[in-house]
Amino acid sequence: MSTRTIVIGGGIAGLATAALLAEEGHEVTLVEGREELGGRAGSWEQDGFRFDTGPSWYLMPEVFDHFFRLLGTTAEAELDLVPLDPAYRVYGPPGTPPIDVRSGREAATALFETIEPGAGNRLAAYLDSAGDAYDLAVSRFLYDTYETTAGLRDPALLRRVPQLAPLLTRSLSSHVEKRFTDPMLRQILGYPAVFLGGSPYGVPSLYHLMSHLDLDEGVLYPRGGFTTVISAIERLARARGVAVRTGTPVTSITTDQARATGVRLEDGSDLTADLVVSTADLHHTETTLLPERLQSYPQSWWDKRTPSPGALLLLLGVEGEVPELSHHTLLFTDDWHRNFDDIFGDRPRIPDPASVYVCRPSATDATVAPPGHENLFVLVPIPADPSLGHGGTEGDGDPRVEAAADRVIEQIGSWAGIPDLAGRIVVRRTISPGDFATDLNSWRGNSLGLAHTLGQSAMFRPRNMSRRVENLAYAGTSALPGIGLPMCLISAELVLKRLRGDRTAGPLAEPASVEL
Incomplete structure (x- = not known):
């Protein structure tokens, strides 16, 4: 008999877990609270612009290749991958020449x-x-x-x-x-x-x-944006019979004598299962979806842990070309130690000036912006603190968030030699830690998951099975092995390894041949 499995969360970890378990013979239902899939790897569209709202670096290609081969296909068959040259450009404060870094x-x-x-x-x-x-x-x-x-x-x-x-x-x-x-x-x-x-x-x-x-x-880019990676894995999951339900928030994981029996939905109905895999934010899973007596990682555990930084994201549609920016561009401050102390130190604040990352996918991909326009995704690492506020569109976010965004736009224009950048912006959206907390149930509004400090890496990171609840598994950015799209794919594979009783240290064996 097939195992009835519920996967909570429709980000890359949830979709990957659902696909692998369905390939294994499970009867899988994936439930996602939001109307769209992708989680942190989401997208947003307005006036002909399409923005990735999360990951933008395609690294560790062999991990993607391995995952797709486990499902009988290849990354080459599922994605249109473009090598970037230069890999990225680096600017310092005004007066320092830019550096193009080639792989x-x-x-x-x-x-x-x-x-x-x-x-x-x-x-x-x-x-x-x-x-x-x-x-x-x-x-x-x-x-x-x-x-x-x-x-x-x-x-x-x-x-x-x-x-x-x-x-x-x-x-x-x-x-x-x-x-x-x-x-x-x-x-x-x-x-x-x-x-x-x-x-x-x-x-x-x-x-x-x-x-x-x-x-x-080297650094690659999936043409069409990172939403194509999410779409590819969703496509593979559905082809294996996974039932995907969006707009279906989960309020609790149901149990019977410390054994997972399914999930309770926001509308009060229950879905029953033999196995539950939560790929939702691990802090939310443990401290909200489970009662305290069944929490492997209670609030007292989280109080001693370090989150990743929060993020101020700017999604900017710009009129005209911006050749001063590469596909990936980094702006580094002189006083780097102070920059990181502002983020992680005892008196956290939004750095000013900040070290800034800018992605200009329109340098490589004509599908992400209207003709004659550019698409800019800007990420500023800031403290993981939802009280910093929420973002908005066209400047209607919380004043502190929008003021910081204005400073960042001015900084990019000054450091990269684009003095008229602010006046050429025709689409603007900001996203901040308050949004990460509200939209993704992210612990402390962090942007990535548990930071990879020594005490939060490898064997010290939360495992992929609950210690308190039988038949409850975890995958995602705060569980093994860690942060990023490749790590989330491995996290899904670790769930499968646990269920198989596979205790080897390496990846699962791939099928002998891949038929395309």
């Missing part, structure tokens, strides 16, 4: 050498180490359910402890600063910590592996 060992080392003599060879060694750490992470850490410690006790891994220990006990910033002097080069190597929901001063240096992705492997 590939030869280009990256040549760039570093032109900026800091001797840095090219040091970067080559750095990337060798980053690639080794990345291979180790994929083969030993990311796909491990940590149901047992067998993977950690593997003799081959234990022999690596002398090399691993310093990478776990030293911050990424200190690791970089020992090797490079130029401030901009340090920032290029340290900024990936933000992708991990943290600060280069707070994440362990093992995560220097992230530089392997953008500097060695």
Whole structure:
């Protein structure tokens, strides 16, 4: 008999889990509280512009390839992937020339050498180490359910402890600063910590592996935007019989003697199941959908944890071209330590000036903006604090949010040499931590999930099965293995591994052949 399974949440983790379990023979119903799927990887359209509202970097392509192959297809068949050149552009404050960062060992080392003599060879060694750490992470850490410690006790891994220990006990910033002097080069190597929901001063240096992705492997873009990734996985899930119900908020997970029996919906009706998988925000799942006696991670646990930063997002439709911005552009402040202290420190505030990320997908994709216009997605890491307010459209968000957005627009125009940027904006929407809390039930309004500090990584991260409720599983950004679209795909796979009783440290075996 097939297992009746309910998946809570229609983001990438929920859709991926539903697809994998349906492929396994489960009878799956996915329930999503909002009217649209995608979760953090959402989209918004107005006046001919279509904006991604979340992830915008396509990294770790082999993880996507592996996931699609588990379902008998390939990323190449499902997505139109475009390599970006340059991978991204970097600006400092006015007066500093921009830097175009191109992927590939030869280009990256040549760039570093032109900026800091001797840095090219040091970067080559750095990337060798980053690639080794990345291979180790994929083969030993990311796909491990940590149901047992067998993977950690593997003799081959234990022999690596002398090399691993310093990478776990030293911050990424200190690791970089020992090797490079130029401030901009340090920032290029340290900024990936933000992708991990943290600060280069707070994440362990093992995560220097992230530089392997953008500097060695390269950066891709799925033409049509990241909504095409969500649509592809939804398509595969539905093809396997998954019933998808949007506009269906869940108010609680129903149980009988500490065993999950289904979910209660906002309209008061119940859906019964043999297995429940929640991919909703883990804090919301634990502290709202379950009674306190059944919580594996109660509020007292969360009080001692570190969320990822919040985010101020700006979705801007701009008249005319903006060639000063690449597909991906980063603006770095001089006083980086203060910037991160404003976000994570004891007296958090919206940084001013801020380190800013701008995505201009219209540089690569004509479908995201009307002819003669540009699409800009701007992300400013800020404190995870819903009291900062809510965003809005055309400047009608909370005053503090809109004032910060005005400053960021002025900063981009000044630093990137676009003095008339503000006057050319024809569509504007802001999104802030208050919106993340309201729309996504995000803990403290954070934008990504639990930060990847040492104490919140690998075996220290919440597992994919409840310790208190039988037949209740978890996937998503705050569960194993972590933050980002590739991690969410792996998280879905870890649920399947737990159900199979698979305690190996690596990914599941792919089908022998993929028929297209």
